[in-house]
Amino acid sequence: MTTDTPTAAQPIVHMQQVNKHFGSLHVLKDIELSVEPGEVVVIIGASGSGKSTLIRCINGLEEFQSGHIEVDGNPLTPYGKSSKALQTIRTEVGMVFQQFNLFPHLSVRDNVTLAPIKVRGVSRQQASSTAQRLLERVGISDQADKYPSQLSGGQQQRVALARALAMEPRLMLFDEPTSALDPEMIGEVLDAMRELAREGMTMMIVTHEMGFAREVADRVIYIHSGQIVEQGPPAAVFDNPQHARTQSFLSRVL
Ligand code: ADP
Ligand code: MG
Numbered sequence: 001m002t003t004d005t006p007t008a009a010q011p012i013v014h015m016q017q018v019n020k021h022f023g024s025l026h027v028l029k030d031i032e033l034s035v036e037p038g039e040v041v042v043i044i045g046a047s048g049s050g051k052s053t054l055i056r057c058i059n060g061l062e063e064f065q066s067g068h069i070e071v072d073g074n075p076l077t078p079y080g081k082s083s084k085a086l087q088t089i090r091t092e093v094g095m096v097f098q099q100f101n102l103f104p105h106l107s108v109r110d111n112v113t114l115a116p117i118k119v120r121g122v123s124r125q126q127a128s129s130t131a132q133r134l135l136e137r138v139g140i141s142d143q144a145d146k147y148p149s150q151l152s153g154g155q156q157q158r159v160a161l162a163r164a165l166a167m168e169p170r171l172m173l174f175d176e177p178t179s180a181l182d183p184e185m186i187g188e189v190l191d192a193m194r195e196l197a198r199e200g201m202t203m204m205i206v207t208h209e210m211g212f213a214r215e216v217a218d219r220v221i222y223i224h225s226g227q228i229v230e231q232g233p234p235a236a237v238f239d240n241p242q243h244a245r246t247q248s249f250l251s252r253v254l
Pocket of ligand 2 (some may be wrong): 051052053175
């Protein structure tokens with residue numbers, strides 16, 4: 001007779017001793033980080049602390065020099081530019097940037113259907129119907145025939161979100177998704193992200209929206225000068241930071 005012992009789910013992101021340099025600048029220092037399926041991790045820290053670089057290493061937009069990164073079981077190796085795993089990771093990881101990075105010459109619908117058709121081999125009809133559903137989900141289904149330049153920043157960012165979701169990602173990375181938006185548009189983007197978190201998407205979010213972080217994060221990570229200085233549930237990090245550097249950072253931003 002065998003007994004089924006529950007095994008912990010494989011983490012979606014697993015980083016061990018990751019170091020990243022830009023020339024002589026040591027930008028990520030011995031990063032140890034695991035993200036579990038369904039977890040929402042918010043990364044905070046001062047400008048230049050390495051938040052974007054950390055996020056970008058996870059989908060292979062930046063090389064790293066030592067350590068190990070696995071995304072959904074696919075290994076990224078240091079300097080590993082052309083690995084097969086990298087291609088897999090790129091299709092499994094969605095990313096939303098500060099600048100929306102939409103294709104300006106494509107309609108909203110075509111922005112959302114392009115990658116599923118080209119990369120996943122989905123039929124145009126199937127991709128269009130998925131796009132329609134995703135655009136509805138982020139509240140802009142009536143904008144499908146417009147071009148990005150005809151939309152507000154908040155609408156463009158929601159298209160970017162729908163575009164990423166169209167690839168059915170296992171993980172969503174956000175790098176300051178609301179930093180380029182006018183204040184009145186921040187809420188609509190955060191609402192869409194909140195909804196995604198509620199549905200169980202695994203998310204890593206770099207943001208300065210501390211109220212949002214407190215509300216949606218399972219874990220908040222504070223980075224200073226390329227090092228994870230402190231992490232924990234939002235209430236612990238925001239209300240009772242243990243490290244002097246975290247206290248000082250929070251006193252400036254809260
Ligand atoms: P953050 O997102 O926290 O503001 P970044 O990850 O963008 O920080 O940058 C971390 C450090 O790496 C900064 O000192 C930045 O100037 C430097 N840096 C970022 N990208 C590059 C690059 N492509 N070349 C050289 N230095 C870079
Ligand atoms: Mg950044």
